[in-house]
Amino acid sequence: MQYDLDKSIEILERTPKVLRALLAELSPEWTTNNEGPDTWSPFDVLGHLIHGEKTDWIPRTKIILEYGVDMPFKPFDRFAQNEISKGKSIPDLLVEFEELREANLEEFKSLNVSQNLDKMGKHPELGEVTLRNLLSSWVVHDLGHISQITRVMAKQYKGEVGIWTKYLGVLQ
Amino acid sequence: MQYDLDKSIEILERTPKVLRALLAELSPEWTTNNEGPDTWSPFDVLGHLIHGEKTDWIPRTKIILEYGVDMPFKPFDRFAQNEISKGKSIPDLLVEFEELREANLEEFKSLNVSQNLDKMGKHPELGEVTLRNLLSSWVVHDLGHISQITRVMAKQYKGEVGIWTKYLGVLQ
Numbered sequence: 212m213q214y215d216l217d218k219s220i221e222i223l224e225r226t227p228k229v230l231r232a233l234l235a236e237l238s239p240e241w242t243t244n245n246e247g248p249d250t251w252s253p254f255d256v257l258g259h260l261i262h263g264e265k266t267d268w269i270p271r272t273k274i275i276l277e278y279g280v281d282m283p284f285k286p287f288d289r290f291a292q293n294e295i296s297k298g299k300s301i302p303d304l305l306v307e308f309e310e311l312r313e314a315n316l317e318e319f320k321s322l323n324v325s326q327n328l329d330k331m332g333k334h335p336e337l338g339e340v341t342l343r344n345l346l347s348s349w350v351v352h353d354l355g356h357i358s359q360i361t362r363v364m365a366k367q368y369k370g371e372v373g374i375w376t377k378y379l380g381v382l383q
Numbered sequence: 384m385q386y387d388l389d390k391s392i393e394i395l396e397r398t399p400k401v402l403r404a405l406l407a408e409l410s411p412e413w414t415t416n417n418e419g420p421d422t423w424s425p426f427d428v429l430g431h432l433i434h435g436e437k438t439d440w441i442p443r444t445k446i447i448l449e450y451g452v453d454m455p456f457k458p459f460d461r462f463a464q465n466e467i468s469k470g471k472s473i474p475d476l477l478v479e480f481e482e483l484r485e486a487n488l489e490e491f492k493s494l495n496v497s498q499n500l501d502k503m504g505k506h507p508e509l510g511e512v513t514l515r516n517l518l519s520s521w522v523v524h525d526l527g528h529i530s531q532i533t534r535v536m537a538k539q540y541k542g543e544v545g546i547w548t549k550y551l552g553v554l555q
Contacts, residue, residue: 375509
C-alpha cells in the first residue's frame, strides 16, 4: 500500500478504541506483567503512546511543514512513560490517550500534509526523512504496539499451554 | 500466570470486541492484504477463528471431560476458512464470530472445568495434553491472532516508512 491520508486516519482513530476494548477493566496481572527484564508491560506501552502524542508525531509533522531540514527533531525519550504513568491507572491512561489522539487528529486534518508528503525533515539519529516516512511510521507504530501488547499478554500463559507451544507462534 | 477460569474469560469475551474495534468498516486494502504467498490476511484469520469456535475449543473440552484420553480429538483443519469465508464480508464474519463466541462462553461457564484442569485428553499429533493446556491455548490463540492481524496490517506500509524501519520491530 502507498501512504494515503484517509486510510491512515482509519487506523489512527481506531487505536484508542482497540486499546479500550482490549485493556479496560482487565485484571492487573494481564496489564502489568511484561516479557522479562527491560521489557514493557501493556501499562508501560500506554504511557509510551501518550508520550508520542505529546512530543512526536504532530510536533514533528509541524516542524517538517514549517522548517523542513533546517530544524532537526528533538530526540524521542523512550523512557518518558516512567514519569508519565507514575501513580496512574489503566483507565486514567486510556482516557488520556483518547483525548490526546482525538485532539491530534483534529489538528492533523487541518494541516496541509497531502501536498507535502515528499517534504524532508531531519531526524536526530536517522538523518533525512520525508513527511511520508513520518506519517506512515505513526500508523505502523500504533499497529506494532497493539501487536506487542497482545504478544506480551499471550506470553503470560506460556507455562500453561504445555506442548501446544509448538503450534502457538506468538510464544516463540 | 497460572491458568484461571475467570481471568481466561476476561480475554475470551474481549476478543470479538477488539476485532470489531479494529476491523469494522476498514478499507479492504487493510483487511485483505497478507504478508506474502501462503500467509493470511485479517479476513483469513477471522474465518480461522470462526472454525475454531465451531470445531476446536469447546468440542475438545467436552471430549476431555467425557472421554479423557480414550477419544482422540479430530484433527483441526487449518484451511477451513477458505470454505467458511467464501462470499462473505468482514461485517458478516465479525457477527458470526461474535455469536459463536458468546454461545461458546455461555456453554463453557456451564461445564465443570475448574475441577478437571489436570484431566488428560489425546491430541492427534501432539499426544497427551491436559484440559489446562487446551484452555490456556484458547486464550493464547486469541491473543496471538490479534497480534498477527495488527502485524500484517503494519507491514502494508513497510515500503513507506523509509529508514524508520530500523526502529519499527513489527516490520522485521
